[in-house]
Amino acid sequence: MDLRDFRHCLGSFATGVTVVTCSTGEGKHGLTANSFTSVSMEPPLILVSVDRKTKACSYLQDNAFAVNILRGGQEALAMHFAGRPNEELELKWQDGEYAPYLADSLAVIECVPWQAYDGGDHVLYLGEVKQYRFEQGEALGFYTGQFFTVPMLARV
Structure with missing residues (x-):
């Protein structure tokens, strides 16, 4: 299989963009992820997929995020x-009840660890949602x- 071509194929699926944040003894950390999805409403579970080769992968092991x-x-x-x-970028951190988050986000979902699964070259982290907040706006x-802006649509 041509992995580059396969990656282009996967890129045909438009996604939102998230930053997954957590805290360790070394401080606050984050990683950009578009591999994010809801899993269950009862209990409320979400999933993020993280490349095994990143430092952030180990930061999420058994850690709130x-x-x-x-x-x-x-x-x-x-x-x-x-x-x-980008050292010039001003990061506005907030301390959540379970994990630190970025203050200017459109929505924030705080989780405690639920389960981690082998996902090949990634680890699939399921989090149990403990708290969330969201605002209306463009995503x-x-x-x-490429990045693009998703316009805010009227709720039906």
């Missing part, structure tokens, strides 16, 4: 946590390797 859903216009924040640090999307 927050999923920060980014707003349109937060591309610099996404890139910062995707391994392209940051990702499609075919």
